[in-house]
Amino acid sequence: MNTPSRAVLLIEDELKIRRFLRAGFEIHGFSVREAGNAADGLKAATFNAPDLVILDLALPDMPGAEVLERLRSWSNVPVIVLSVTSTEDEKVRLLRAGADDYVVKPFGMAELLARAEAALRRYLRNATRTAVISAGPLSIDLVSRTVFLDKRQMRLTRKEYRLLQILATHLGLVVTHDQLLADIWSVNQRDNIQYLRTLVRKLRQKIEADPNNPRLLVTESGVGYRLHSRIETSPGE
Template sequence: MNKPANIVLLVDDEPKIRRFLRAGFELNGFDVTEAENAADALKAATLSAPDLIILDLALPDLHGTEVLERLRSWSNVPVIILSVVASEEEKVRLLQAGADDYIVKPFGMAELLARSEAALRRYFKTATESPVIVAGPLSVDLVSRTVSLNQTQVRLTRKEYRLLHILATHVGLVVTHDHLLREIWTGNQRDNVQYLRILVRKLRQKIEADPNQPRLVITESGVGYRLQNRLQPSTAE
């Protein structure tokens, strides 16, 4: 199984541009979600929890600037603007509004990918002070999405990685059941904590020396879970 990929949301009303972008990002290991208008983009940003958004400004229902402003009201996800407007004034205005980068069309895919990787690294470093979270023998690289236990790579499913990612970005702190359910699942599954317990059990089987006596992913009874930044005495579920 390949490591879980970073998710990029492509927002552009031109199918040819989206196909071009999709091909480039997928060849470089990204999972891709698409939106052709502002409404779909905001919905996708909420439901798919992308790690990066590529946002065209000329959308049919809302200007990209307003999409950016709405995103920034609740999310710090990196946003790279695509635009045919090359003026310095426009670039400054968008960057001040919260964009992480600004690329003028036409552009090269190599440049966009390089800027995307840079934006991801800045984001994860800012969010966590380091793109690599270390918890005892466990290491989680938030940029490359690799997980290592005692310097040996661990293969996780997408949901297992998503759970560990959330716990790692709050290392040492309790993350509630409700928060984890909202971040990992959609629909009716968000209301069933049993899904979360099963996922935690599967994750522990891959990262704990003794999954029945966990020392990394700690249960806070009736509240949630915590990734312990230092090994704890073993505790049962």
């Protein structure tokens, strides 16, 4: 049986560097997906679930540090940052923000591959099948990306799962409209809030005993939404 190739996402705006990275990773058995800007990179990370992300800090549409922050709001995928800056303060700031490693340009492919293998080993040691979040009758397995309601596996669309995943990783906390819009659609304009309301309504129809009187996925008026760890005894709207 063939071992599935590991998937790496390259978020880098310089075509020459992307080609260099692609060649190096593919030679070593990785499957590679490319993104030339932050918006495309976040979409690819959401929909394709890479095993590793290589993230350039100098992107044309959003600072790489902000991309890292958004990734870390819902994912623990290993992230290696690329930068022309080598100051200690910068490295410490990004490592504290959730980067797994930091490589300064210019760099050799052998060094990057060694760091990638080390990051993947650490991740695999920590990623166990116990990464399950419980919310009332819901069970959300963040590793296998499966959801059970009263021990019955549910069928969710990608966006429905993404919404539930974000709320589950912030269990009991309010997640703002702007954050949800940015993380699910890569937009934060309030003109698009109807997209979010429609998605919430569809998800409630699947997880709530009474979608018109939600007790798990509740609205925080004018702010956002909250997923409770247990069924609330008072109406959520």
